[in-house]
Amino acid sequence: VTTRTALLRREGTARDGRAYLIRPGTPEDAEAMVALRDEIAAEGELIAAAPGETSVIEERLTIARLLSEGGLALTLEVEGEVAGQCMVRRGDDFASDRAEIAIAVRNSARGIGLGRALMETAIDWARAVRVARLVLGVFPSNARAIGLYRALGFTEDRVERPPASSVRRGRDLLFMSLQL
């Protein structure tokens, strides 16, 4: 327990002087996560979600399932307020060496190194649990996210247009991955 906590708990001062904390996420974070995602979805064009799409109860179950499947939830706090999240979802079976990563940082906390800090924490965890490859999907217009992923060593695999009925709403999606 001590090791896990140390691996997944990072505290420091962001580039603008604000104090931050990265800690394991829990189902109790569901309300804050829904608020965060709704806020970012309302910015448009950044994430494949619409405001109000997920209820707090659904989110609570999603986090619980993610953790029970051996995945990772990280919660970012800035000055004691939830300001971001990062999740790593493993395949249907624990034997899968591939995992999907997703990240979101509140607008007011972007550009000060915290997205990178969240991703680095998740990548360290993924290496520790022997994930061989991290994969993600990003809208090709999301220059900031793509810049972060490239800076971390992710490479571009392919662009796909999912069916209009899917959660991705028929928009092109760039798939990137990092071999660990």
Ligand SMILES: CC(C)(COP(=O)(O)OP(=O)(O)OC[C@H]1O[C@@H](n2cnc3c(N)ncnc32)[C@H](O)[C@@H]1OP(=O)(O)O)[C@@H](O)C(=O)NCCC(=O)NCCS
């Ligand atoms: C994408 C996101 C997580 C990045 O987090 P962030 O805290 O703003 O990023 P950081 O400040 O840690 O920047 C990390 C790196 O990203 C790159 N970057 C940042 N802003 C950039 C920009 N405007 N254009 C290109 N690259 C950029 C830089 O390489 C930077 O490297 P550095 O640490 O050497 O400065 C954040 O902007 C966000 O949550 N956006 C909305 C939700 C979203 O798009 N999620 C991803 C969906 S796939």
